[in-house]
Amino acid sequence: MIEIKELEKYYLRGAEKVHALKGISLYIPRGDFISITGPSGTGKTTLLQIIGCLDRPSRGSVSLNGIKIENMTEKELLQIRRQKIGFVFQNFYLINGLSVLDNVLLPTIFARKEKKRKDVLPLLQKVGLLERADHKPNQLSGGEMQRVAIARALINEPEILLADEPTGNLDLDNSERIFELFRFLNSQGLTTIVVTHNPELASKTKRVIKLKDGKVEH
Amino acid sequence: MKFLKLATNNILRHKIRSFLALFGVSISIALTFSILSFNKGFEKNLAKELEGTGLHFMIVSSGCPHEVASLVLHSSVLPKYLDITLIEKLKQYPNLKLISPMLVSQLPNHQKNRIDIIYALDISHLPQLKPFLKIKGTLPSNEKEILIGYEIANHDKLTIGDIVKYGPNQKDFKVSGIIEKTGGQEDAHVYMFLSALQEILNKPQGISAIGIKLSTTEMLEKTIEQISREIPGIQIVTMGQVLNSILNLANSAKILSLSIAIIAITISFLGVMNLILMAIFERTQEIGMMRAIGASKWDIFKIIFNETLLITTGGGLIGILITTIASTTIEHFLRIFMPYMPSGKILVFDYNIAFFCILSSMIIGAMSGLFPAWKATKISPIEAIKG
Ligand SMILES: Nc1ncnc2c1ncn2[C@@H]1O[C@H](COP(=O)(O)OP(=O)(O)OP(=O)(O)O)[C@@H](O)[C@H]1O
Ligand SMILES: [Mg+2]
Numbered sequence: 267m268i269e270i271k272e273l274e275k276y277y278l279r280g281a282e283k284v285h286a287l288k289g290i291s292l293y294i295p296r297g298d299f300i301s302i303t304g305p306s307g308t309g310k311t312t313l314l315q316i317i318g319c320l321d322r323p324s325r326g327s328v329s330l331n332g333i334k335i336e337n338m339t340e341k342e343l344l345q346i347r348r349q350k351i352g353f354v355f356q357n358f359y360l361i362n363g364l365s366v367l368d369n370v371l372l373p374t375i376f377a378r379k380e381k382k383r384k385d386v387l388p389l390l391q392k393v394g395l396l397e398r399a400d401h402k403p404n405q406l407s408g409g410e411m412q413r414v415a416i417a418r419a420l421i422n423e424p425e426i427l428l429a430d431e432p433t434g435n436l437d438l439d440n441s442e443r444i445f446e447l448f449r450f451l452n453s454q455g456l457t458t459i460v461v462t463h464n465p466e467l468a469s470k471t472k473r474v475i476k477l478k479d480g481k482v483e484h
Numbered sequence: 485m486k487f488l489k490l491a492t493n494n495i496l497r498h499k500i501r502s503f504l505a506l507f508g509v510s511i512s513i514a515l516t517f518s519i520l521s522f523n524k525g526f527e528k529n530l531a532k533e534l535e536g537t538g539l540h541f542m543i544v545s546s547g548c549p550h551e552v553a554s555l556v557l558h559s560s561v562l563p564k565y566l567d568i569t570l571i572e573k574l575k576q577y578p579n580l581k582l583i584s585p586m587l588v589s590q591l592p593n594h595q596k597n598r599i600d601i602i603y604a605l606d607i608s609h610l611p612q613l614k615p616f617l618k619i620k621g622t623l624p625s626n627e628k629e630i631l632i633g634y635e636i637a638n639h640d641k642l643t644i645g646d647i648v649k650y651g652p653n654q655k656d657f658k659v660s661g662i663i664e665k666t667g668g669q670e671d672a673h674v675y676m677f678l679s680a681l682q683e684i685l686n687k688p689q690g691i692s693a694i695g696i697k698l699s700t701t702e703m704l705e706k707t708i709e710q711i712s713r714e715i716p717g718i719q720i721v722t723m724g725q726v727l728n729s730i731l732n733l734a735n736s737a738k739i740l741s742l743s744i745a746i747i748a749i750t751i752s753f754l755g756v757m758n759l760i761l762m763a764i765f766e767r768t769q770e771i772g773m774m775r776a777i778g779a780s781k782w783d784i785f786k787i788i789f790n791e792t793l794l795i796t797t798g799g800g801l802i803g804i805l806i807t808t809i810a811s812t813t814i815e816h817f818l819r820i821f822m823p824y825m826p827s828g829k830i831l832v833f834d835y836n837i838a839f840f841c842i843l844s845s846m847i848i849g850a851m852s853g854l855f856p857a858w859k860a861t862k863i864s865p866i867e868a869i870k871g
Contacts, residue, residue: 321866
């Protein structure tokens with residue numbers, strides 16, 4: 267459960283103060299599946315970063331399961347990222363040279379969790395890449411890479427999956443497959459928040475949140 | 485998946501670049517390792533060689549430069565002669581067990597168009613003075629016979645029984661024996677009877693130096709003092725002084741070689757640092773991603789630090805391996821720079837030095853990794869999302 271109240275975020279660009287989020291209130295229950303859309307520069311990424319504990323609110327509050335993140339230390343935010351959150355990026359960021367298997371295992375070394383091949387295989391099956399476990403990223407298509415990245419986001423069994431334009435670098439076919447996958451994961455109880463520019467894809471989610479100029483558009 | 489695997493993978497992603505940095509470290513460590521081993525071996529072999537003579541001190545004519553006098557065992561030609569009658573005076577001292585006159589000179593070898601170093605002494609003393617010599621054939625048994633060093637024999641294709649001519653009258657000398665390779669000055673020496681060289685030089689009474697062995701060492705200082713007081717015109721050089729003089733002479737070469745090693749290490753250090761900084765710059769977003777998915781600053785530090793340590797320690801190990809495998813070649817090369825060489829194999833594998841070199845390479849790694857790793861921890865997790 268995510269509760270956002272009057273969230274504001276400023277950035278300093280030199281002496282200039284950029285007001286990226288101008289008071290956002292949102293309630294996202296456990297198991298929700300929402301998309302965030304809106305024109306460029308309206309604060310979608312900023313919002314996702316704050317929900318994902320990568321950055322802190324300038325004003326207002328964000329609580330995850332009742333715990334306010336604005337009061338947390340750097341260390342506590344890191345622990346939340348390790349345990350509760352899975353991230354998917356537009357550019358996949360798989361590590362070249364490491365196998366699909368090792369890429370999926372990457373978060374476990376940071377979370378200090380001993381996981382093995384047998385823990386990864388079910389995840390790879392979920393994302394439809396079981397037979398690719400020992401391939402290298404450069405042997406995969408874009409869509410396949412993003413599905414590996416999704417498996418990586420899931421390895422530590424997070425409660426929330428955050429994806430910032432995960433289909434931004436993919437063709438329509440692959441994009442739809444990724445959203446299918448999100449829907450499937452959500453059906454298993456994973457709270458899923460996806461930023462996208464594509465209204466058609468956004469319409470596949472349970473709820474669409476439109477941002478405009480740092481605010482939620484109603 | 486382990487941190488080490490991650491670091492290894494990062495190194496392997498840019499094979500050529502990493503190899504160059506690693507190679508730089510290997511070379512600098514190989515250099516340091518061989519120089520340190522060499523210096524240690526040099527001192528050890530020199531001390532062993534001097535000890536091997538069993539001599540306690542040398543007597544030379546007063547006014548001989550100290551350094552040159554020290555090298556009489558290493559075939560330096562002294563500008564002033566002692567008189568052979570000195571031997572009789574020295575025999576008065578009961579504590580002197582061995583009194584060994586020697587005469588060193590350079591003689592033209594007209595057949596080969598070359599100057600040979602001639603070392604003349606009481607041949608019966610030779611096995612005592614240079615106990616490490618292994619001889620094929622026999623020691624010269626009379627004034628017409630000579631013993632030659634390995635290189636001379638090899639170069640001139642001389643075998644036992646061959647004739648070499650020396651002196652204004654081109655007297656015949658028969659090779660009675662050949663010294664097996666020592667790696668030292670002996671390889672280029674010709675040994676003959678004292679009287680034979682005195683005759684050639686037309687100095688029937690002349691000698692360069694006298695080596696003295698005492699029956700008991702307790703009397704060393706007293707004896708030296710007494711002899712210096714009672715016999716004018718001579719100068720006494722103890723073996724300790726000989727050792728120090730030679731080490732001093734070798735010192736500038738030592739300093740030069742160590743400076744080269746330090747420069748090489750510095751360059752390799754900068755090379756590694758540059759490699760890692762470049763890698764971090766290229767991987768900014770990837771590092772941001774790792775921070776976003778749960779890596780702490782310390783985790784990032786460890787990954788980068790491991791990378792540098794792997795490269796430098798690997799380089800260090802390879803450097804030591806290279807030196808060990810190529811020690812003969814390297815020794816030959818270093819001998820060109822060192823002015824006075826004791827005999828025997830000088831570049832021997834020394835665990836302490838090897839350990840020190842590995843440690844140095846790890847310190848290079850730590851030093852060159854510290855700044856880049858620290859810089860990497862400053863990368864924000866937001867970098868990954870910005871894309
Ligand atoms: N680190 C930062 N420093 C300064 N300004 C920033 C920073 N990050 C974002 N901004 C500004 O905040 C505003 C919101 O940016 P944000 O990236 O959240 O927009 P977005 O909706 O994700 O846009 P896009 O669709 O182009 O990805 C923009 O005006 C942007 O320039
Ligand atoms: Mg964005």
